Amino acid sequence: MNLIHTGPEARISTHSQAAERVAWVFYCIAAAGSTIGQIWVGVQTPPWPADLAWWWRAAMVTPFAAVIDLGGVVTSAFADARQRLGETAYGWRALSAGAVTTGVAINIIGHADVPYLAVVFGGLGVFAYSVWLLHSAARRRDALRAAGKLADTAPVYGLAQWRREPAVTRRARTLALASGYPLHESLDIARAQLRDERRRTALAQHVETLIRSRHADPVRAAIAATTLDIDAVAAALTAQSDVAGWARVINADLVPPPLPTADPHDNEPYTAPAVGPAMPPTDVLRRIPTNQTAYDRWRQLWTELATDPDIDLQTFAEQHGISLRQAQWIRSVGPTGLLNSPTPPAVRLAELARSNGHLASPATPAT
Structure with a gap:
């Protein structure tokens, strides 16, 4: 039974396929331009016999020009295939870069007397090879991700978020990659984790100081502090702390003193204090x-x-x-x-x- 997907994933896939088709068109045009430039150089530069027609020259040069550009693509394809298997494929990649460099050099040096042609034909070769490399790298990542050999992409947090909270954003990115959290949830969890870690670290230092203070002998104090899991003790203290009780005690200390008030039924005159306690809003x-x-x-x-x-x-x-x-x-x-x-x-x-x-x-x- 075939299912028709109309959600965001289907739209993304459709856009990706359209982009790939456009990339192939651009690559073919750029590769053809680079090959034409090399054929042009081959027709004019070598010492051909004067009575040899230009189209004979072009016919003899075309296979070699095509092989140079095609060789760069073929060796790059071999490198891509080996990289999908986990290899580095340095040899294939070096051959591919060498073939493309040769083609670009022919175009630039052969048209050195006309800078416009040198830039156009040389740039087309570089552009075609760059499009091919980026396209093949994207297809390789998609294949590896489909096979479960590549991690999913993390959410995009933006430059402002990275500048404002670099540590939080770094932790959020790790959480998103490891557990699949969305953008905002990963940031909230990262902030909570870092806040708890800072509090637990400070508490662990005080716990260690307290444990060491219980022993007059510094060696026994060091043994006790090293043997105990200080972080576990700090976590247990945090879990057993009476937050509500401390809040009540602190709130009782913050209650302002009573303010004397004037009553018309009192005979004693009211004298306002020099500095009165804080009144309610x-x-x-x-x-x-x-x-x-x-x-x-x-x-x-x-x-x-x-x-x-x-x-x-x-x-x-x-x-x-x-x-x-x-x-x-x-x-x-x-x-x-x-x-x-x-x-x-x-x-x-x-x-x-x-x-x-x-x-x-x-x-x-x-x-």
């Missing part, structure tokens, strides 16, 4: 409820959070039927002291403004 402050019931609910939740600072916010939010974002707001506002007063901050500010006369009456328009 403005968008979080706007979330503080102005409704007394909702505000009292926030105060109750903050009291529970303050008594157990290590509680997981997600668990806390689920226990009290609130969103995780709202629990984060309460934890951010609570340490500032804005939830200490029984009156919502917005209400307190409004009462302070009225008591200071700022809301007594609209300003008299200027005359």
Whole structure:
């Protein structure tokens, strides 16, 4: 049953076949031009008898000119066949290069009096041979790849990626060739591997230092550090590390101290500190409820959070039927002291403004 492929591979194969046909056309034209140039030189340069017609001269020179160009191709074909078998084929390749060099030299030297003809016919010979070499090399690689003797090509990462992350790109290319990862996935895996390796190397150095410090005798310390698989110990430490616990401890150290607030019901005047603690962002402050019931609910939740600072916010939010974002707001506002007063901050500010006369009456328009 014949299957008709219409995917990207089929289109690539079609384009490759079209390119090969065009390459053959260019090669044949260039090879014919090089041969014509050699025949031209053969007709004019040798000391032919004066009464010998030019077409007799061309007929006698043509086989030799054709053999020179054809010999370069034939010996190159033999070299290509031996290279497919894994040989270097230096002898065949040297014969091929020698034949082509002879043909190009005949064209250049024979037309030295006319630089245009020397460049055209010599260039055609070089061009024809270059096309043949590149074409045969491409077909050889395709044959080796089809036989499983050649690695697949790696993704093209681009010059900017190589310049920006040379180590990552080199590792990504190796991963793509070894495991078949696509471009972006190979880069992500390479970054993760290099990051883990750097962390594991640094940890291994500290582990070795710790192991050596447990022995006063430097010889025993060296034996212990050499006997143990330091990398394995570092990997086990990484796997057993309590990331969440350290995050909670560090977060507790980063909680700002409470901020004293002014309350209109207090008799003591409020004195602002010289340098106040960091306040929550403005968008979080706007979330503080102005409704007394909702505000009292926030105060109750903050009291529970303050008594157990290590509680997981997600668990806390689920226990009290609130969103995780709202629990984060309460934890951010609570340490500032804005939830200490029984009156919502917005209400307190409004009462302070009225008591200071700022809301007594609209300003008299200027005359």
